[in-house]
Every structure is written in structure tokens, then in C-alpha cells.
Amino acid sequence: MSMKSYLDMTKQELSAELAAVRAAYDALAAVPRKLDMSRGKPNPAQLDLSMPMLALDPATLTHTASGADTRNYGLPTGIDECKALFADLLGVQPANIIVGGQSSLNLMYDSVARALLLGVYGGSKPWGQQGKLKFLCPVPGYDRHFAVTAAFGFELINIPMTATGPDMALVKQYVESDAAVKGIWCVPKYSNPSGITYSAETVRAFAALKPAADDFRIFWDNAYCVHCFDGKDDELLNIFDACKEQGSEDMVYEFASTSKISFGGAGVSVIAASENNIQFIAKQLGVQTIGHDKVNQLRHVHFLKDADGVKEHMKKHAAIVRPKFECVLGALDTEIAPRGIAHWNKPHGGYFVAYEGLPGTATRCVALCKEAGLVLTPAGAPFPYGKDPEDSVIRIAPTFPDLPELEAAMELFCVAARLAALETLTAK
Amino acid sequence: MSMKSYLDMTKQELSAELAAVRAAYDALAAVPRKLDMSRGKPNPAQLDLSMPMLALDPATLTHTASGADTRNYGLPTGIDECKALFADLLGVQPANIIVGGQSSLNLMYDSVARALLLGVYGGSKPWGQQGKLKFLCPVPGYDRHFAVTAAFGFELINIPMTATGPDMALVKQYVESDAAVKGIWCVPKYSNPSGITYSAETVRAFAALKPAADDFRIFWDNAYCVHCFDGKDDELLNIFDACKEQGSEDMVYEFASTSKISFGGAGVSVIAASENNIQFIAKQLGVQTIGHDKVNQLRHVHFLKDADGVKEHMKKHAAIVRPKFECVLGALDTEIAPRGIAHWNKPHGGYFVAYEGLPGTATRCVALCKEAGLVLTPAGAPFPYGKDPEDSVIRIAPTFPDLPELEAAMELFCVAARLAALETLTAK
Numbered sequence: 001m002s003m004k005s006y007l008d009m010t011k012q013e014l015s016a017e018l019a020a021v022r023a024a025y026d027a028l029a030a031v032p033r034k035l036d037m038s039r040g041k042p043n044p045a046q047l048d049l050s051m052p053m054l055a056l057d058p059a060t061l062t063h064t065a066s067g068a069d070t071r072n073y074g075l076p077t078g079i080d081e082c083k084a085l086f087a088d089l090l091g092v093q094p095a096n097i098i099v100g101g102q103s104s105l106n107l108m109y110d111s112v113a114r115a116l117l118l119g120v121y122g123g124s125k126p127w128g129q130q131g132k133l134k135f136l137c138p139v140p141g142y143d144r145h146f147a148v149t150a151a152f153g154f155e156l157i158n159i160p161m162t163a164t165g166p167d168m169a170l171v172k173q174y175v176e177s178d179a180a181v182k183g184i185w186c187v188p189k190y191s192n193p194s195g196i197t198y199s200a201e202t203v204r205a206f207a208a209l210k211p212a213a214d215d216f217r218i219f220w221d222n223a224y225c226v227h228c229f230d231g232k233d234d235e236l237l238n239i240f241d242a243c244k245e246q247g248s249e250d251m252v253y254e255f256a257s258t259s260k261i262s263f264g265g266a267g268v269s270v271i272a273a274s275e276n277n278i279q280f281i282a283k284q285l286g287v288q289t290i291g292h293d294k295v296n297q298l299r300h301v302h303f304l305k306d307a308d309g310v311k312e313h314m315k316k317h318a319a320i321v322r323p324k325f326e327c328v329l330g331a332l333d334t335e336i337a338p339r340g341i342a343h344w345n346k347p348h349g350g351y352f353v354a355y356e357g358l359p360g361t362a363t364r365c366v367a368l369c370k371e372a373g374l375v376l377t378p379a380g381a382p383f384p385y386g387k388d389p390e391d392s393v394i395r396i397a398p399t400f401p402d403l404p405e406l407e408a409a410m411e412l413f414c415v416a417a418r419l420a421a422l423e424t425l426t427a428k
Numbered sequence: 429m430s431m432k433s434y435l436d437m438t439k440q441e442l443s444a445e446l447a448a449v450r451a452a453y454d455a456l457a458a459v460p461r462k463l464d465m466s467r468g469k470p471n472p473a474q475l476d477l478s479m480p481m482l483a484l485d486p487a488t489l490t491h492t493a494s495g496a497d498t499r500n501y502g503l504p505t506g507i508d509e510c511k512a513l514f515a516d517l518l519g520v521q522p523a524n525i526i527v528g529g530q531s532s533l534n535l536m537y538d539s540v541a542r543a544l545l546l547g548v549y550g551g552s553k554p555w556g557q558q559g560k561l562k563f564l565c566p567v568p569g570y571d572r573h574f575a576v577t578a579a580f581g582f583e584l585i586n587i588p589m590t591a592t593g594p595d596m597a598l599v600k601q602y603v604e605s606d607a608a609v610k611g612i613w614c615v616p617k618y619s620n621p622s623g624i625t626y627s628a629e630t631v632r633a634f635a636a637l638k639p640a641a642d643d644f645r646i647f648w649d650n651a652y653c654v655h656c657f658d659g660k661d662d663e664l665l666n667i668f669d670a671c672k673e674q675g676s677e678d679m680v681y682e683f684a685s686t687s688k689i690s691f692g693g694a695g696v697s698v699i700a701a702s703e704n705n706i707q708f709i710a711k712q713l714g715v716q717t718i719g720h721d722k723v724n725q726l727r728h729v730h731f732l733k734d735a736d737g738v739k740e741h742m743k744k745h746a747a748i749v750r751p752k753f754e755c756v757l758g759a760l761d762t763e764i765a766p767r768g769i770a771h772w773n774k775p776h777g778g779y780f781v782a783y784e785g786l787p788g789t790a791t792r793c794v795a796l797c798k799e800a801g802l803v804l805t806p807a808g809a810p811f812p813y814g815k816d817p818e819d820s821v822i823r824i825a826p827t828f829p830d831l832p833e834l835e836a837a838m839e840l841f842c843v844a845a846r847l848a849a850l851e852t853l854t855a856k
Contacts, residue, residue, distance in 0.1 A: 039501070047499040051486055054723070058482035062475075071475040071691040073467070101529045106717040113541050117556070117580060128545070128556065144715075151715045152545060259718070263499040266723035287572075287579045289534040290687070293721060295482070295694035 190350025551643025618778025
């Protein structure tokens with residue numbers, strides 16, 4: 001099999017290569033295997049890193065520094081020390097933090113639901129009383145973000161991602177001209193799935209938006225804020241700092257969680273926002289809930305301590321995650337790059353590699369992998385309504401499998417990707 | 429001071445009694461004190477009962493019996509063994525259970541919010557698209573229930589409580605004649621605050637309702653299902669059994685939690701419903717959340733084991749709670765009963781005594797207590813919009829104070845209650 005770019009091959013060369021790659025695929029597919037590269041989940045070895053959190057002395061978990069009993073009712077917005085931990089991590093003040101339950105998606109969904117039913121700070125009426133609504137979706141992006149606004153009937157508008165973040169000229173055009181545009185989903189650091197971090201210019205452009213709507217919100221899901229795995233941490237400008245220069249702090253809801261710091265099944269989530277927003281939300285929250293698990297909040301504080309403690313802990317994750325990304329990126333560099341049939345990011349953090357192949361090949365590639373025993377995220381998933389207009393993007397999630405499984409998976413993936421590309425090229 | 433009923437006193441006798449009771453009140457009020465009988469919260473001694481739950485071997489908390497890793501993503505509706513525990517407790521099947529976070533109020537609020545935005549199983553469209561809506565509120569009831577539907581703009585309709593539950597003739601009339609009536613709040617066992625348990629006839633009358641709306645739901649908050657404190661447990665007919673006879677299982681959402689079993693600040697909540705409802709809700713939930721804390725679910729299962737384990741554990745709570753109710757009821761029997769100025773329930777379980785004094789005296793009694801250093805739940809709180817039409821009901825919460833504080837509080841309360849009654853009677 002040739003290492004020449006498929007784009008430079010003659011029709012004859014492509015036919016020969018197709019036969020060779022199909023034979024390679026058939027050989028791999030003939031061996032029963034069960035591989036999974038679909039889920040952006042931590043590996044059990046990463047979960048084991050936080051086991052000491054479950055072994056803390058119970059006597060240390062019952063009271064906050066101020067004497068509040070974590071085991072009893074009260075403090076619906078969270079305990080002070082947990083607010084302080086996240087404030088430290090996100091570069092805001094504790095008064096800008098509300099601590100939630102174990103799922104930050106839940107906080108985001110609830111923020112949309114409350115905006116629909118009750119409105120947001122400064123808005124003249126609830127979103128739900130304003131007719132047809134729209135939400136901006138940088139693509140490729142996180143399927144579960146898009147699913148929230150899809151479930152509530154928003155029209156979802158694709159915004160192309162660039163190497164520095166969403167196409168801000170297009171964002172500005174939509175946000176500033178159309179009051180039906182109520183929000184935008186962002187994963188500003190190590191974005192899901194493209195792995196890029198928004199540039200300072202992009203963040204400043206967000207802060208400088210002058211929305212047509214009086215109740216527009218940026219949903220800033222900083223899910224991977226401390227998730228660098230190779231020591232070359234991207235720098236993300238603090239959006240609240242940028243907003244302060246513009247007087248636009250009320251426009252942003254930031255979200256974060258410990259899902260990929262401690263446990264995806266037993267973590268702590270937060271929303272960070274201006275004091276205006278926090279006070280407004282806290283009043284609504286007081287009706288919604290008695291409060292979230294305060295013992296678990298204190299458990300996290302004792303285990304992680306502060307932002308530095310979190311960063312130290314994340315180095316242990318990095319040591320487990322880095323080789324997996326090296327495996328994925330190495331396979332792509334060796335097997336795909338010379339063939340010229342795709343490009344992809346080389347992220348310094350986060351949980352994903354976004355593989356962008358030739359148009360019309362993603363669905364076929366995923367199907368070929370599936371037939372041979374490798375489950376990938378469905379093609380189209382990173383797009384609103386599950387529809388990739390180019391059918392070119394595949395989200396690769398390296399973290400969950402063990403390394404040998406990942407190596408086998410990437411061997412198969414690369415052959416399938418080449419086969420899908422060759423089928424398309426030879427059909428022309 | 430006379431032990432004669434105030435209702436039988438001459439004007440002269442009332443004046444003399446007023447002077448004597450005012451003097452007694454002034455003497456009590458002269459001593460600075462800080463007492464609190466306002467909160468339906470467990471006492472720290474009750475919380476201490478569940479401390480072994482925080483000392484479980486971490487290795488036992490990481491995997492379910494079926495091998496699922498509780499620390500990772502997945503199982504948004506909860507782990508099997510936690511569903512089984514609550515199914516056992518509530519007399520339903522595990523397939524009828526979704527496990528939530530630490531606040532059952534949150535589950536109720538979310539159920540209303542989802543019904544408004546997305547609709548319920550079998551409903552033709554979301555509640556929120558049907559104009560002005562109404563919700564039935566048995567009174568006195570739980571202020572936080574009423575606050576949820578008030579926040580969403582429902583018209584709240586008072587339904588008087590009787591000794592056997594809500595006035596079912598009135599409930600039937602509203603529910604069967606008006607499609608704008610979308611639900612009713614119920615605390616069917618040891619109800620908050622009246623302490624009564626709905627009779628089997630009442631439960632059957634609920635099950636037999638034929639709502640005008642195709643999307644009416646009974647919110648059955650079984651918060652005190654295992655909270656008998658004196659060994660004479662009230663029997664509550666299982667509403668799902670009653671519904672099965674009528675084919676009306678889809679009409680009921682039942683809620684429960686461990687808030688007053690383990691921790692009010694770190695417990696587990698559930699919704700129990702028909703399989704139709706559960707499947708419908710689970711689909712909506714899949715968009716809302718990654719799932720709730722599964723480690724805490726497993727912690728509860730290991731600690732409480734099964735329904736029998738819960739009942740054994742609740743006996744320890746009862747030993748702490750019983751003397752407090754005896755203190756409250758004893759003081760009322762001695763100091764108030766002979767004066768004929770109030771009546772109250774004598775509950776076998778739950779967290780409250782509902783004191784019903786003469787019309788027009790509740791606000792004054794609460795104010796007198798406050799001036800003398802005793803905080804009570806605000807008069808009116810157990811009614812929609814905080815408005816007790818008779819201004820007669822005061823919710824007494826005996827559990828949180830220690831016994832000596834409670835004794836001092838009740839001494840003051842009884843004097844204040846008599847003074848408020850005498851002021852009203854002498855003003856006539």
C-alpha cells in the first residue's frame with residue numbers, strides 16, 4: 001500500500017490502493033473484537049486517583065468552617081469553602097458562584113428551563129413568552145448541549161468553528177440583529193470535540209457583543225479548564241475580566257464541574273456569574289430545591305484543597321491521558337497524514353480529537369468500524385439535530401479504553417478511514 | 429390564673445385572666461432568650477445516627493452488583509439496588525422508580541417545570557401552552573409545595589383538610605369539571621403540618637378521579653412514609669394499588685427521600701410512577717442530566733440495606749423524636765386544652781403539630797413569641813400565598829431544638845397563645 005497522497009493518485013493507483021486497503025480491512029474484520037472509542041469518559045485508573053476522597057475521616061465532613069452542619073438542611077447555594085475553591089479555580093469571587101449537584105449539564109438545562117419559564121436578570125419577560133427562539137451552536141460541538149435547546153424547540157443555528165474559536169463575525173451578526181437569538185453554547189477551552197481554545201481576541205469579541213435581545217446569555221461551559229495533559233496548557237482569557245471592560249458581565253453564565261477531576265458519577269458542579277445573575281438565580285433556586293449534597297461539597301474541598309491542589313491532582317490524570325492521545329495522534333500522523341485525506345487538531349488538553357475526513361465519508365467510516373467491532377460516536381453527533389452538513393467529522397474519544405484496546409482501535413480506524421476515503425474517491 | 433375555659437368566662441373573669449397572663453408573659457419576655465421552633469429539621473443527634481454511612485469501606489462503593497462503576501458516567505435514572513430499596517419501601521417495582529439527587533423538592537419542581545415546557549405522558553400538549561392553570565392545595569399544607577406552583581403562576585386553590593385527608597368532594601368537583609386544574613399537592617402520611625394520614629377511603633377517592641384534563645397529576649409527596657415515632661404507625665393505602673383497580677396509575681407521581689432518614693443535606697430522593705410515566709420522564713431526564721450521585725446511592729444501599737433496615741433505623745430516630753412531641757403535646761394538654769382556645773392533632777409520626785387557635789390570633793401569637801425570643805414558622809406559611817384566611821394556624825416543629833430548649837419554648841408559646849386569645853376575646 002502506497003504512502004502517496006490519495007489526492008495525487010491516478011485512477012489506476014486509487015483502484016489498486018482500494019483493493020489493498022479493502023483486503024486489509026477484511027482481514028481485520030475477520031477477527032472478532034469488541035472495541036469502544038465512543039465515550040468521553042474517564043478510564044477507571046483515573047477514577048482510582050480520587051479514591052482517597054471516599055476515605056476521609058467522617059468527623060471532618062460534618063461541619064463547615066463557619067459551623068454549618070453539612071448533613072442538615074440549609075445553604076441551598078452551597079457551602080462557603082466549596083464556593084471559594086471554584087472561585088479560585090475560575091478566577092472569580094465566591095459571591096459569583098452557586099454550587100450545584102453532580103451534573104453541570106443539569107445546571108445548564110435548568111438555566112435554560114428557568115429562562116424559558118421565569119426569565120433572566122434584566123430581561124423584560126420569560127423567553128418562553130417571546131415566540132420562536134433561536135440558539136447559536138458552534139460546530140462541531142457537544143451533542144448534549146444541542147440536545148437541551150433542541151428539546152425545548154429552539155431553532156439551532158450552526159456557527160463554524162475556526163482555529164481561534166467560533167466565527168465571531170457570524171456570531172456578532174446573529175446576536176446583534178435578531179432578538180430571537182437567546183444564547184450560544186461554548187466550550188471555550190479544549191473544546192468538545194475540536195480541542196481548540198478560544199483566542200483572547202475571540203473572548204474579547206464575545207464580551208463586546210451588544211445583543212439585540214435584552215435577555216441574551218452566553219453559555220460558557222468551561223468543562224476542561226484544568227484538563228491539559230501534555231504540560232503545554234492553553235491560556236484562556238477570563239471572560240469576566242473581558243466583560244468588565246465592556247460592562248457586560250451579566251451576559252455570561254459560566255459552568256464547570258469536577259466530573260473529570262474527581263468522579264463523573266459523584267462530583268460537584270457550579271455556575272459562575274455576575275452578582276446580579278447569581279442573586280436572581282439564587283432566588284429562583286430557593287423555590288426549586290432544598291439544596292445539593294453539602295457533605296460531598298466538603299469532601300471535595302478537603303480532597304482538592306484549592307486551585308493549586310486541583311492542578312497537582314490533574315497532573316496525575318495527565319499522566320494517564322497523555323499516552324492515549326499520543327497513540328491516537330501518532331496513528332493518524334503515520335497512517336492518515338501521508339494520504340492527505342483528513343485533518344485534525346492536536347490538542348494539549350480535553351477529551352477529544354475531531355477527525356475531519358473527506359466530505360461524505362464520516363457515516364461510512366463509522367459504519368465500517370462498527371461492522372468490524374469498533375464503536376465510535378455516531379457521525380453527525382457533534383452537530384445540531386445530529387446532521388453534519390458535510391458528513392466529514394468523526395469525534396474520537398481516547399480516554400476510556402485501555403492503551404492496548406486503543407491501539408487496536410486506531411489500527412482499525414485508520415484502515416476504515418482510508419477505505420471510506422478511497423470508496424468516495426474512486427466513485428467520482 | 430384560672431384553668432376554666434376562656435370561652436365560658438365572664439367579661440370580668442377574662443379581664444382578670446388577661447392581666448395575669450400579660451404579667452406572666454412580661455416576666456418571661458424580660459429574660460433574654462433565643463429559642464427556635466420554626467424549622468422542620470432533624471436534630472444533630474438524629475444526623476449522628478447515620479454517621480456510619482460516611483465510614484463505609486470505599487472499596488465497597490465503586491461498583492454495583494451488576495458491575496457498573498458508580499464513579500463514572502452512566503445510569504441517569506439510578507443504580508438498580510437503590511431502585512430496589514425504594515421499591516421495597518414504597519410497595520412498587522424497581523421499574524417504577526427513578527432515583528434523583530439529594531432533594532425531593534427538586535424532583536417535584538422539575539416535574540412541574542417539565543410538564544409546563546414539554547408535557548406529561550398522555551397529555552395532548554405542554555401545560556404551558558394551555559393558558560391560565562390551576563393547582564389544588566390542601567390546607568394547611570407545605571409552604572414549599574405551594575411556592576413551586578406560585579412561582580410558575582398557577583392559581584392556587586385552597587382545599588380544606590379533614591381528619592381523613594383533603595375534602596374529596598371538593599377535590600372531585602374541581603378536578604372533574606375544570607381542565608385548567610393540572611394537579612394537587614398531597615402529603616398523604618403524617619401530613620405537613622396537620623400530622624394526619626389519609627384514610628383508605630380518601631386514597632381510593634383519589635384513585636377514582638376522572639380528571640377533565642388529559643394531563644392531570646397527583647403529586648403524592650410521601651415524605652414521612654416511615655416516620656412514625658410512637659410505635660403506633662398509621663396505615664396508608666398504597667395509592668398505586670388503588671389506582672390499579674381503576675386503571676388510573678398514570679395519574680400519580682409519588683415522591684420520597686432519605687432527607688429525614690439519613691441526611692437532609694446529603695440524601696437521596698426518588699420519584700415513583702407508572703412505567704408509562706417513568707419511561708416518558710426518563711427520556712426527558714436523559715436530556716436534562718448526566719445523572720445523580722451514584723456513589724451516594726450505593727452508600728445508602730449499603731447502610732440501609734432494605735425496607736426492614738430502614739424501619740430498624742427509623743426506630744432510633746423515633747427514640748429521639750418521641751420525647752419532643754410528648755413535650756409539645758403535654759404542654760398543650762396542660763396549658764391550652766383546659767382553656768378551650770385551640771385544637772391540634774396528636775400525630776403518631778412526621779415532623780409537625782398544627783396548632784389551630786381562635787380566628788385572628790395566629791399572627792399575634794407568633795409576634796408575641798418573637799418579641800420574647802422564640803422564633804416560630806410565620807403565621808400563614810402553611811397556606812398558599814402565605815395567607816391563612818382565618819389567621820388561626822401555627823405550625824409547631826418540635827424536632828430541631830434540644831429538649832430543654834423545647835420545654836422553655838413551649839412554656840413561652842402557651843403563655844403567648846393564651847395572651848393572644850385573651851386579647852381577642854376581651855376586644856369583642
